[in-house]
Amino acid sequence: MRYLPIWLDVKDYPCLMVGGGEVASRKSEMLLKAGASLTVVAPTLCKNLQASLERGDIEHRAKHFEADDVQGCRLVVAATDDECANRRVYEAAKSAGVMVNVVDTPELCDYTNGAVVERDPITIAISSGGGAPVLARAIKARLETLIPAAYGQLAALVKSYRKTVKARVPFEHRRSFWEGVLSGPVAEAVLAGQTDRADQLLQQAIDDRVDSPSADGAMGEVYLIGAGPGDPDLLTFKALRLLQQADVVVHDRLIPEAVMNLCRREAERVYVGKLAADHSVPQGEISQLLVDYAKQGLKVARLKGGDSFMFGRGGEEIALLAENAVPFQVVPGVTSASGCGAYAGIPLTHRDHAQACVFVTGHTRDDSLDHLNWPQLAQPRQTVVFYMGLKNIAEICRRLQEEGAPSDRPAAIVEQGTTPAQRVVIGNLTDLPERARKAEVKAPALIMVGDVVLLQQQFAWFEPSHPGASAFRFRHKL
Known part of the structure; x- marks a missing residue:
């Protein structure tokens, strides 16, 4: 390890920025966020620094750098485009015993800033020791x-209750208490923007722990998560976060392994099948399973393809949860x-077509399609998408x-959409069934009907033959 990770207090301390350009402006931002008393030495200032000066955020000395400028400073940054000038700043700071950073010159740095992830008051910094700042930024982005x-x-909420918890919760139970807070309903309420509710829940948790010091809480929670159509990159941030903290993952057949691999490694996986007309576990048993796991105090992720509320029977499952007073969250999916x-290049709506x-x-419970409004579905200038209609x-x-x-009328089938195995079969209402048979299309597959299908060849960016394609895909066309 080349550098020692430390957190330095610069609030109200004098710091010096040498340089008035865009680089100096970017480097100034972090110092100002930390509350430094910043002086900029440069003949002129860029637009952003000039704005900072007008707001009173910085002091400006309109001149070239002199060695005495570093006196009394806590930190010095050299951010000019003149290597000789930057070295003079470095030498002056070293002589005065002041820590200095020369931008993009690691050998002339007593410290580096790294890439910063800020969730004030939480701050995470990633350093490559100045050797690979682009990689550090990539890690930051992740x-x-x-x-x-x-x-x-x-x-901030945890900090505001630390003294209360210290006074009321015995030392030997304090760690498990905070672990429960940070992975339970209190944290979820904060993350949902419900700060008042989070405050109430935390107060209640403290009271409950005082009454029963060793209790960890009897009721768990269920997360009804839409996993999207297949590509794991289409998962939402919230879905990924909840998958990472679930104790049990109850999943259907259509969940790709790439998505399952994002679950917490220690989580129990429970497969409940579910194909059209072939449910390995009946829906009622699945719903009861969620209730039973939650009553054991476990966090349960119910992982479904697509969106749980779009032909996913999510409403049936949360109905039983609500009846049993089991806390739950619904996370929409694509x-x-x-x-x-x-991914197929078929826009669902288009000004000229739909x-x-x-x-x-x-597919319905009785396998009859008589209930559908066929006259309405046959109307022009619309796109009709049939889920589970391949049979x-x-x-x-x-x-x-x-x-x-x-x-x-143009029609298409998209098989295993958004995945590397995606296939698109194009036809019309007359020949699409035969094309699907010859192509041996299998579920999961969607049927799309409407003039927008005509745009597929032009917009098929996910296909290897398309100019915008970046990875191998296969399109079946007869």
């Missing part, structure tokens, strides 16, 4: 996606129609034509 923006508020349409979009289930594709195409849809 961390930014993993650490919720409200963690700072959570830290619904399959939206995700598969985007002014409406209809999502329809192609009934011939009937779907026939019924649309019987209600007046032209036989040459």
Whole structure:
């Protein structure tokens, strides 16, 4: 380890920035955020620094650097475009015993700033020792996606109750108490922006722990998470965070292994199958399973493909949770129609082709499609997306034509959309069933009907032959 990680208090301490350009402006931002009393030495200032001066954030000495400028400073930064001038700053600071940083010159740095992830009062800094700042920024970008923006508020709430907890919760139970707070309903309320509720929950948790010092809480929580259509990159930040803290993951067949690999390694995985007309575990048993796990005090992730509230029977599952007073959260996912349409290059709406979009289930409890409003579905200038309709594709195409849809109305099937195995079969209401049979299309697959299908060849960015393609994909066209 080349550098010692420390946190230095610069609030109200004099610090010096030598240079008045854009680089100096960027380097000034962190010092000002930390409350430094910053003086900028430069003949002229860039627009941003001039604005800082006008706000009274900095002091400006409109001149070239002199060695005496470093006297009394806590930190010095050299950020000019003149290597000789930067070295003079370095030598003056070293002579005066002041820590100095020469931008982009690691050998002339007593300290480096690194890339910073800020969730005030929490601060995370990533350093490459000045050797690979681009890599440090890449790591920062990754961390930014993993650490919720409200963690700072959570830290502030915890800080405000530290003395109370210290006074009321016995020492031997304090650690487990805070662990429960940071991974339970209190933290979730903060992250949901419900700070008043979080405050109430924390007060209640303290009272409960005083009454029962060793209790860790009997009730868990269920997270109903939409996993999207397949590409793990389409998961939301919240979905990823909850997957990482779940004790149990109850999942369907359609969840790709790449998504399952994002779950906490120690989590128990419970497979409940679910294909159209072939449920390895009945829906009622799945719902009861969620209740049973939660009553054991476990955090349960119910992971479903697409969006749980879009033909995902999510409403049925949370109904039983509500009846049993089990806390739950619903995390929306990218619904399959939206995700598969985007990856296939089929826009669901388009000013010239479709002014409406209809999502329809192609599979029902009694396997009958008579309940659908076929005259409405056959109307022009709209896109109709059939979920779980592959088994009934011939009937779907026939019924649309019987209600007046032209036989040459464009139609498509998107198989395993958003994944490397994605295939798109293009046809019309007359020939699509036969094309699907010859292509041996298998579920999961969506049927899309409407003139927007005509745009697929032009917009198919996810295909290897398309100019915008960056990875190998396969499109089946007969």
